[in-house]
Amino acid sequence: MEWCAAGEEARGGDIQNVASELRRTFISGITRSLEWRKAQLKALLCLLCEREAELCHALALDLGKSAHESMISEIVYLRNSCKLAKKKVKKWATLKKVPIPIVAFPTSAAVVPEPFGVVLVISPWNFPLVLTLDPVIGAISAGNAVVLKPSEVSQSTSKLLAKLIPMYLDTTAIRVVEGGIAESTLLLEQKWDKIFFTGSSRVGRVVMSAAAKHLTPVVLELGGKCPVLVDATADLDVTARRLAFGKWNTGYGQACIAPDYVLAEASVAAQLVAKLKKVLENFYGKDARSSKDHCRVVNRRHLERLRSLLEEESVCTTVVHGGEVDESTLYMAPTILLNPSLDSAVMKEEIFGPILPIVEVDSMDSAVEFVKTRPSPLVVYMFTKCKRHQQNAVGTIQAGSVVFNELALQFMLEGLPFGGVGESGFGCYHGKDSFDAFSHPKAILTRGFLLDVPFRYPPFTEYKKKVVRKVLDYNNIGALLALLGLSRDHKSISNFEADARKKK
Ligand code: NAD
Numbered sequence: 001m002e003w004c005a006a007g008e009e010a011r012g013g014d015i016q017n018v019a020s021e022l023r024r025t026f027i028s029g030i031t032r033s034l035e036w037r038k039a040q041l042k043a044l045l046c047l048l049c050e051r052e053a054e055l056c057h058a059l060a061l062d063l064g065k066s067a068h069e070s071m072i073s074e075i076v077y078l079r080n081s082c083k084l085a086k087k088k089v090k091k092w093a094t095l096k097k098v099p100i101p102i103v104a105f106p107t108s109a110a111v112v113p114e115p116f117g118v119v120l121v122i123s124p125w126n127f128p129l130v131l132t133l134d135p136v137i138g139a140i141s142a143g144n145a146v147v148l149k150p151s152e153v154s155q156s157t158s159k160l161l162a163k164l165i166p167m168y169l170d171t172t173a174i175r176v177v178e179g180g181i182a183e184s185t186l187l188l189e190q191k192w193d194k195i196f197f198t199g200s201s202r203v204g205r206v207v208m209s210a211a212a213k214h215l216t217p218v219v220l221e222l223g224g225k226c227p228v229l230v231d232a233t234a235d236l237d238v239t240a241r242r243l244a245f246g247k248w249n250t251g252y253g254q255a256c257i258a259p260d261y262v263l264a265e266a267s268v269a270a271q272l273v274a275k276l277k278k279v280l281e282n283f284y285g286k287d288a289r290s291s292k293d294h295c296r297v298v299n300r301r302h303l304e305r306l307r308s309l310l311e312e313e314s315v316c317t318t319v320v321h322g323g324e325v326d327e328s329t330l331y332m333a334p335t336i337l338l339n340p341s342l343d344s345a346v347m348k349e350e351i352f353g354p355i356l357p358i359v360e361v362d363s364m365d366s367a368v369e370f371v372k373t374r375p376s377p378l379v380v381y382m383f384t385k386c387k388r389h390q391q392n393a394v395g396t397i398q399a400g401s402v403v404f405n406e407l408a409l410q411f412m413l414e415g416l417p418f419g420g421v422g423e424s425g426f427g428c429y430h431g432k433d434s435f436d437a438f439s440h441p442k443a444i445l446t447r448g449f450l451l452d453v454p455f456r457y458p459p460f461t462e463y464k465k466k467v468v469r470k471v472l473d474y475n476n477i478g479a480l481l482a483l484l485g486l487s488r489d490h491k492s493i494s495n496f497e498a499d500a501r502k503k504k
Contacts, residue, residue, distance in 0.1 A: 138434025246407025
């Protein structure tokens with residue numbers, strides 16, 4: 001969106017206009033039709049196919065992502081998400097009958113998914129395409145009008161989306177607003193019917209406070225520290241490869257689902273470090289700086305933040321691999337720490353970069369206890385063949401997901417809900433869950449005018465009260481017949497309690 005030069009006030013006016021234009025469109029009902037939804041999904045799919053080169057170029061400018069990484073971690077995923085939504089939207093949007101209890105006879109009950117209305121999607125810079133457009137796919141399939149606000153940090157992708165979306169999609173219902181904190185703040189002052197925010201827990205709190213003013217429901221997809229637990233039963237070669245790929249090849253550690261730190265059983269920690277070093281050399285050569293197969297740190301501010309994590313006294317002596325920084329290319333080497341202090345910032349703050357601390361633990365049980373005392377993460381990864389350890393993790397750790405012997409794959413599976421819990425957020429999306437995230441399940445009850453039984457209306461005689469209560473308590477057919485005036489069998493009514501006790 002082009003801003004007029006007149007500053008904040010004009011921008012506020014523009015944003016208000018966008019919100020009210022979209023509301024008019026939503027009220028017109030156009031976004032509710034299945035034809036409109038499918039046409040928009042098809043158009044978005046065309047954008048993702050026809051503009052592949054431009055999209056990859058923007059991601060390369062913003063993050064130094066290779067075309068291969070952009071394709072597998074963003075573009076192909078989005079295409080599949082569009083295809084799935086286009087194929088399934090009719091089924092998802094169809095009214096579903098709900099069984100009714102016998103006492104409600106003769107009525108019918110159903111649930112129909114209802115679009116919220118005009119929704120706002122705010123996204124971060126690290127996967128600036130997928131984290132912006134995947135929620136938009138959910139919003140469109142559910143029949144909403146949508147404003148999307150990409151991150152100003154990934155500005156090439158933001159600009160490109162602002163250029164391409166109006167070329168492909170219906171601008172009366174789908175709009176891009178570009179900008180940073182000022183524009184986000186103006187956006188958050190408007191009334192939205194749902195806000196879908198992906199970003200830091202700090203800004204998540206800002207979003208939720210703003211939403212509270214309008215009683216707007218929110219989905220918060222936040223960050224945190226995702227632990228990786230490794231025990232002595234794990235195949236360390238496979239573990240090292242998957243761990244290295246998940247950490248350094250998926251956004252170079254700048255992913256909400258990237259492994260943040262490792263808790264390894266002491267008997268295998270040193271071997272794991274040695275294998276990781278070897279894998280890094282196999283992946284990127286002796287000096288990872290020259291490899292085109294990983295992206296870079298997003299900007300100087302983040303490079304400085306990461307460098308300061310390494311400079312802390314209790315941390316700098318624990319670097320066992322990497323640590324080099326080149327400001328001119330925004331490069332920090334893949335870095336491994338062994339046993340940094342648990343009180344250091346690197347073990348307390350979300351790292352969001354290529355540093356991987358490994359901490360030795362005496363057992364998996366103590367690793368699980370450690371994770372349980374920390375804020376609930378988006379994902380817990382565990383590398384193990386031990387069923388008891390797996391059950392312990394699933395049964396006792398509160399986390400958005402638990403993943404065994406794999407890394408980041410859970411994000412790609414449309415059948416799995418993706419979302420956090422506690423400090424890592426709430427609400428979820430992907431596949432059908434994206435549709436549900438942007439739909440209100442509207443309940444519908446229909447009844448004809450027949451059988452308007454007098455029992456439900458005053459004056460309430462003792463007999464009437466007794467029958468009505470029994471019917472409601474036990475959903476009992478005999479009492480129902482009495483209620484309908486089809487039986488006056490007092491005995492059967494007085495036997496309800498005995499029947500109910502027997503059933504129990
Ligand atoms: P961020 O919270 O700084 O910014 C996210 C969005 O909010 C951006 O569009 C930004 O312009 C806007 N914003 C920033 N400050 C704001 C303010 N004060 N008021 C209103 N809007 C504001 O996050 P980021 O640095 O872009 O992304 C990194 C964070 O996002 C990490 O914490 C990461 O874990 C998290 N994240 C979570 C997921 C997930 O799916 N759970 C995915 C990716 C990233």
